[in-house]
Amino acid sequence: MTSSQPPAILRVAKLSTWSAIATSGGHTWRTAPVPHADPERYHLNEDWRPADTPKRLRVAIEERLAAVTTPPSKEAVLALEYLITARREAFIQHGGETDATEYFRDAVSFLEERHGAENVVAVNVQHDEIAPHLVAYVVPLVERPARTVRRSVFAPGRDEYGRQHREVREFPKPAEVALSSDHYNGTPAKLASLQSEFATRVASRHGLVRGLEMSAATHTTNQAHHTALTRAMAGHVDLAPEELERRGRLWRRESPEEQARRLSAAMREHYAPTVARAATAEHDRRRARQMVETARRHRDRYRRERTAHAETHAALARLTFGLSPEQRAALERQATQCRQANERAAQEERQRRATAEVERNRREQQRLKAECQAKQDREERLASKLRRSSPEELAKAGLELRRECWRLLFSRPDLEEAADRMAESGLFEHGGHLSSKGCRLTDPAAGRAEPTMPNQAPSISGPSRGPENS
Structure with a gap:
């Protein structure tokens, strides 16, 4: 990533309760107070789905949840909230190269391909904050085809220690529609893959790049930032009227109260930048510590890769030391032949296992068919005797x-x-x-x-x- 290429920003939050969905919807559609949003620019926000209020968002989510055939757990994630944006200076209206509308349209297409268009239930584009950004709500449904699953179950008999025997059996499982956010974003590896795929398929087309990999940085919310500023400004020192009591024989035109207010306002305006910097100093120190941790992770990975490379180089050197070019070429040919032989052996082993599995299934079908036929024959014999x-x-x-x-x-x-x-x-x-x-x-x-x-x-x-x- 170069300084001329700002990073794309993609965050995802899990909403597991209806109260969390209502709170998020209130923030998105400004039905709850949003201090860092400009009320005079609310009208610039756009909805790209019919859901345009917290109430309609819930209705849209409930409609998609009705398609679930497998009962979800109590802790299941009801919806995923995606936030997609970039730094302010990346957008055209602020001197950058990224067209916000086209960027967000490609981002929505990416989410539709990932989750299914019908599961992207709400899309809101916001222009009333410092930088344009998109908020999308997705119901994480997964369609699974009919399949066979293996389970370890109890079997007749006990071993020499008195423990119940167990065996692995196959059970058919019908096709289902499940609610599973872990299917998409359940592990750190999946989240990292999401960032990389988004950067490749969407961000790179709009002059943006992927953020720093293996970063130790964490997101600081707007609420935390503005709370720090408010706390710092509230603790700023004001002048008291008693400090400006009239002295001497000449009375001034301003009362002590008016003079105190005027001077306090002037001092607050003068020192506001310093106070703001002091308020965010802890945030800056935390970011610095996180960048140090990120550098350490990259250094450790580089050392591991360098060590592995050195070991591989030393092994090759021991293998080829003292050999002529012709002998090295012959050694390479022999290694190629060994690899090909190993591949053929692995292929034959896979084929053997597949054949054995087919034969096992065939014998099992024959056994079940024979048992069924024997049962039918016995019933026919009994029926014939019962008639007589x-x-x-x-x-x-x-x-x-x-x-x-x-x-x-x-x-x-x-x-x-x-x-x-x-x-x-x-x-x-x-x-x-x-x-x-x-x-x-x-x-x-x-x-x-x-x-x-x-x-x-x-x-x-x-x-x-x-x-x-x-």
């Missing part, structure tokens, strides 16, 4: 087989006749359990019905099957 069996034969079957047959009778329409025959026999109760009559048939010594378990199939005389429902 009498209620007495079913009553003499074991409990598990009887319950399985009972579920089958009331789940297949083609067994309706057999189900009615079993129901009318009076040998069965809920879920295929034997009634008192059925128990006497199978065991003459028994006189009570089999105990039934809760939540079984409905009674054979219930509404699930009967002459009036058939």
Whole structure:
């Protein structure tokens, strides 16, 4: 970055609550006090989206949140606030080369490509402050296609230490629309990439460059700056009327109060620049410390890269020391052949893994298909027997087989006749359990019905099957 190329400024803030969105909207559309904005220039501000008030901003955000299919967390970021500008002297109206309107239009296009045009719900261009700037509100929606995810789950059995076995299984996950600001700006690396991409695709077209990489500087808000100035000016010393009491035999035309006010105003005007500099001295010292930290980071990175380069150079020197040019060329050819062999081996390994995965999936599909076919065959055999069996034969079957047959009778329409025959026999109760009559048939010594378990199939005389429902 040269002194003739001012840096582009792009900041992003996360708005996680509706109160934060309302506060930000009040600042943007001047429904809340903004001391550093000129009220006489409010009319110069522009809205490039229908949302032009804090209330309409909330409505626009809620409309986009309605598209979310995955329930967001309580701490989810509802909207991102982007601030895009540059230094005052960078713009044409202040002697620079950057056309604010064209710069901001390209910036909006950049945000639309990054987030989707429908998710950029509000855009406000402000000209009532020292430098023009753009504020955009974005709902960070992410569309994810259907996919398979792997999860570690408990498996049957325990190891030699008594711990439950675990295995990795694949689960299908349907397509979804999620609310995720971390997808875009969740890590320092993503934020750095955002700055670099914006500088390349937008700022460079308007005479601006990327800010200093690895900078330790932090943003000082306008509120903090103006608070420091106000505090300093409030503590400025005023003259007291008692210090200007009339002395001598001649009375002056000004009263002590009037003279005190006049001299105090003159002194404040005279010392105002000095007071302002003193008020921002701490800010300047902090910026100086941050620049020192930035220089240290760059120095450390340069040292690491220089050390790595020196180690690589020393390794190459040891490898080629004492060799003739022909021998070095032969060594380079051999190294090329080794790299190509390694690439072929890696490609073969990837192909082998892909083939193994395909074969594993094929075997799994075959197993599932075989299990399904075996289940269908068993049901068909049972259905064939049930069509020919009498209620007495079913009553003499074991409990598990009887319950399985009972579920089958009331789940297949083609067994309706057999189900009615079993129901009318009076040998069965809920879920295929034997009634008192059925128990006497199978065991003459028994006189009570089999105990039934809760939540079984409905009674054979219930509404699930009967002459009036058939």
